[in-house]
Amino acid sequence: MKVVHVAVGVILRKQQVFITLRDASLHQGGKWEFPGGKVEAGETVTQALIRELQEEVDIQVSTSQPFMLVEHDYGDKQVKLDIHLVMDFIGEPHGREGQQGRWVALQSLPDYGFPEANKAIVDKLLCEPRFSL
Numbered sequence: 001m002k003v004v005h006v007a008v009g010v011i012l013r014k015q016q017v018f019i020t021l022r023d024a025s026l027h028q029g030g031k032w033e034f035p036g037g038k039v040e041a042g043e044t045v046t047q048a049l050i051r052e053l054q055e056e057v058d059i060q061v062s063t064s065q066p067f068m069l070v071e072h073d074y075g076d077k078q079v080k081l082d083i084h085l086v087m088d089f090i091g092e093p094h095g096r097e098g099q100q101g102r103w104v105a106l107q108s109l110p111d112y113g114f115p116e117a118n119k120a121i122v123d124k125l126l127c128e129p130r131f132s133l
C-alpha cells in the first residue's frame with residue numbers, strides 16, 4: 001500500500017496547542033487533530049505545512065521546526081506524519097473550513113480523542129522539558 005506523506009503542525013503558544021476537529025466524513029473523522037495535510041507532488045514538507053495551515057486555520061507560518069516522524073498503518077490507510085512545531089506565526093488560528101478549533105493546555109491533550117498515530121506525538125510533547133513550566 002502506498003504511504004501517504006502528511007505535513008502536520010503543532011501550533012504552540014504559551015503552553016497551549018491549537019487543535020481542530022476532523023469532519024465526520026473524513027478518514028479518522030470525528031477525532032481531534034493537529035492541522036495539516038498531504039504533501040503534494042513537487043512540494044517540500046515545509047511548503048506543504050505552510051499551505052495547509054493557511055488553508056485550514058488561516059495562519060501564516062513564519063518559522064517551524066521538525067519535531068518527529070510517525071509512521072502508522074490504519075489498515076485502510078498507511079500514513080507518514082511529518083510533525084513540525086509552529087511557534088512563530090502571523091494571524092489568529094481558527095477553523096477556516098468550518099471545523100471546530102480550540103486552544104487547549106498541553107497537559108490536557110490526553111483528554112481529547114486523537115487518531116491512534118497521534119499517541120506518540122502527545123506522549124513526546126508531554127515529556128519535553130522545554131514545554132513544562
Ligand SMILES: Nc1nc2c([nH]c(=O)n2[C@@H]2O[C@H](COP(=O)(O)OP(=O)(O)OP(=O)(O)O)[C@@H](O)[C@H]2O)c(=O)[nH]1
Nearest residue numbers: 006008027028033034035036037038077079115117118
Ligand atoms: N492533519 C492531520 N492528519 C492526521 C493526523 N493524525 C493522523 O493520523 N492523520 C492522518 O493523516 C491523513 C492525511 O491528513 P488530511 O486528511 O488532513 O489530508 P488533507 O488535509 O490533504 O485532506 P484532503 O484529503 O481532504 O485533501 C489522514 O488519513 C489522517 O487520518 C493529525 O494529527 N493531523
Ligand SMILES: [Mg+2]
Nearest residue numbers: 035036037038
Ligand atoms: Mg488536513
